[in-house]
Amino acid sequence: MKTTHEIDILKQLFENLSERDKHQFLSQITSSQSAIQKVIQPREVKACPHCQSVHFVKNGKRNGRQNFLCRDCNKAFVEQTGTILFGMKKDIAVLEKYVHCMIEKYSLRKCAEICDINLATAFAWRHKILDALQKMMEQVELDGVVQADETFTTISYKRHHKNFNLPRPPHKRGTVATKRGLSKQQVCVPVGVNLNGLSIAKIANLGRPNVTDLQKVLGGKIAQNSVFVTDSLRSYQKLSFDMGLNHILIPRNKYKNGVFNIQTVNNYHKRLKDLIFGTFKGVATKYLNNYLVYHNFVNFAKDTKKNKEVVLFDFIRNTFCQSRTFEISKRPALPI
Known part of the structure; x- marks a missing residue:
């Protein structure tokens, strides 16, 4: 009863405001609610990442994550299986913040500082995201x-x-080629x-x-x-x-x-x-x-930074890309 009485008082106070004050009050309430927490919705699983079958069922939860079981290949998987998010120890909100840093073209050290992650993790995340982005460029x-x-x-x-023999004497980066x-x-x-x-x-x-x-x-x-x-x-x-x-x-x-x-x-x-x-x-x-x-x-792409953040974050969550941290540094020196 007390709560209802207080709500009635608030309604009366609101009605006594001018139209300008009403709009200002409502806009402040809306912005305050959106700033409380931004919830990232789980990705919708549409097919088995192993065989692309649509015949799968839920198979309990582990560590708060929904498990699935494919009826065709009989393999288990989770929402992140097959994407660069699989095996990630950090909360997905940290990755979203990291995507923002990439759109802003921050250095790896600044990305690591803002997202509170290790520098090596920042390096691995950058190239995992770019590996996934290669799939977009292929289209x-x-x-x-x-x-x-x-x-x-x-x-x-x-x-x-480490374990690499330079085919030429080392020099400072940016040095021009010795041959004309x-x-x-x-x-x-x-x-x-x-x-x-x-x-x-x-x-x-x-x-x-x-x-x-x-x-x-x-x-x-x-x-x-x-x-x-x-x-x-x-x-x-x-x-x-x-x-x-x-x-x-x-x-x-x-x-x-x-x-x-x-x-x-x-x-x-x-x-x-x-x-x-x-x-x-x-x-x-x-x-x-x-x-x-x-x-x-x-x-180069024509769009706003905000839209690019949304597109990139959604793309890496929904794109199958097997990119493993330990393999990134082992890539050939000349990718030809």
Whole structure:
């Protein structure tokens, strides 16, 4: 009865407020409630991660997590099985905070400090998330006006300290190649972009690329009837012919051909170098493909930071990606 009486008093006080004060009061209440706790809903399990069967049942709980049992392959699994979250000891809210740090392009030390995790854990989480993000980039198809060009960076053996023999004398990162021009000391990264913020990039080879090298990255990734704009490299002419594209060639020592140019892909190259050498102070070549998808999603894609956080967090929770911590550092020095 006392509670009901107090509610009636509050209602009367509310009715005596002006319309402006009512709106202000309600907005403060709403913001206060949302700030109390943000609940992350469990992921909906739609299929067995082992055999993709939809015939599975609940099989009790362990440590507060729902277990499932597949009726077809007879294997047990949980919500996180098959994703990068499997085996994670931290609460999923910590991972959500870490995704925010990645969108903000914070350093590993700053990410570790904000999320209260070990530096090695921060490193492993970054590459697990980027491994999953590779799956998203595999689904990208460029259409419309597509610009393509390659960029180069010297081979980096950063963080190769144990049980690894450098094929050359060590030097400070950022040092230019000892050979002039394009040589096997430089990693070639073909890049394709369109005007809608979609992009494709991947390590193809060392030195100058040929048609086969370009095909590895751009083959099957450009929709037919697209306008393919490139520089005068002959390999692009053969590639565009094989893919049935409308090819616009920018002549040597020119920056445009009519209304067409390759300024968007050149801007992509600049922002990529700023990310790798400015923000992250250089990255090892064996991790470069991951930083390419990092750049594609965080830097180049057209969307707000908040939306990117939501998309990335939801994607890594629902994407099957077997990425194990102990395997990350064992990747080959040259991922070609």
